[in-house]
Amino acid sequence: MMCGLQGSGKTTHAAKLAKLLKKEGHRPLLAACDIYRPAAINQLQVVGAKADVKVFEMGQTDPVEIAKKALAYAKDYGHDILIIDTAGRLHIDEALMDELVNIKAETHPDEIMLVVDAMTGQDAVNVAKAFDDAVGITGVLMSKLDSDTRGGAALSVLSVTGKPIKFVGMGEKLDDFEQFHPERMASRILGMGDVLTLIEKAENVMSQKDAEKLTKKFKENKFDMDDLLDQMKQIKRMGSMKSILGMLPGVGDKIKDADIDDSQLNRIEAMITSMTKAERAKPSIINPSRKKRIANGSGTKVEEVNRLLKQFDQMQKMMKQFTGKSGKMSLRKARKNLAGMNFDKLTGKGGGNLPF
Known part of the structure; x- marks a missing residue:
């Protein structure tokens, strides 16, 4: 009842x-x-x-x-x-x-x-x-x-x-x-995040088989725009960006009053779906005329397309560092990279406005 x-x-x-x-x-x-x-x-x-x-x-x-x-x-x-x-x-x-x-x-x-x-x-x-x-x-x-x-x-x-x-x-x-879960609620109250719940949410939207397939793509440097689009759709199913980020340790207090716009994900989705199959597979071929066509097709600006391509390139470089030569995630490198990330980019206070 x-x-x-x-x-x-x-x-x-x-x-x-x-x-x-x-x-x-x-x-x-x-x-x-x-x-x-x-x-x-x-x-x-x-x-x-x-x-x-x-x-x-x-x-x-x-x-x-x-x-x-x-x-x-x-x-x-x-x-x-x-x-x-x-x-x-x-x-x-x-x-x-x-x-x-x-x-x-x-x-x-x-x-x-x-x-x-x-x-x-x-x-x-x-x-x-x-x-x-x-x-x-x-x-x-x-x-x-x-x-x-x-x-x-x-x-x-x-x-x-x-x-x-x-x-x-x-x-x-x-x-x-x-x-x-009492211990997780205590962690949220203290502003320490809730990584376990975040992991459970991720497991609910991605199977072990899909995770292994994605890891292999990162290892072989074959992660493309289609994969990014698929990951964004799964992120949407996990909840709002603010709720997801709030589960990360040390982030809760920073986003309490932040205005995180979930519609940014929709804009990125529109840009990716405006690309050709070849452009999604190999973003490096996207020249100025292609950027203009993508912007027109997605209702965005060329500057936004440039920002997406730049962030995608940075994401690929970061994943290379995470996996290393052996293909396994380096905890030391992961910590170093995460510590160096500018959180303001997530909220638009800095210059990047990272939407993912």
Whole structure:
């Protein structure tokens, strides 16, 4: 049973949880029990469709009856997990709590997950305590941790309720969702990044076979613009650039107020797709007239094409240094190169505006 205040992201995160469970081999069913908020049922149907999970709804009838019928439907049609999206309010009131208590009494949920907006800060503690006292929550899901907040409220929620934080929402996309790891959250709060989660995100979008193939291309100096385009598409699937960079040690504080424009990736994609097959395979053949054609075809400027080609060349040189003669990554060289990178280029404060 998912519960929480209106605006906490409860409906979206019900679908995120459903998608995660489906990926793990379950057959979840979503139940639309929020009959008060305009378009709440439709919203659940939309996000449910994106997660490829069925949504049970009976329109704007009694929420307790909907939950009861949804449970029966799940049992009859082989759904092993039922996720009930309950109604929220702009504030805690008696009517809301009574409804939740009644749904709980009829369905006997194994988990009562409270969705808490991390941006509310310490107010999240009051919300968690009120729901726990009235309904008896079993766990907490913190949403909007991709915002400027670092999630310090997570510590207070656990301290006051004694209930564990089980999942965290890291963005608007359905894949921006992960299990809660205390040590990683502590690392983020301290501004030390979260490399383990970054690695997991990378593993989710790239198989071991693809990684080995890419390594071989770097080793043989065969990495071309098509490969770069493919890597950018995978980066997009990992989340926003700001969230990815925020997981790197020492970078979180630097990008807190930075304006990192994800549309830069789209501009680069447009430039690469405006190149011919031969130009993508061997960018060195791109002369001034070709640059002008690429710029016109992608709606960009020649200066931007020049910058992309220069950065691609620098990237190839860096990878050569990383792999070395043996083809293996040199940790010493990697550290030296990373330490020498100008972070301002990532945010546009310096001269480069590196978009990848």
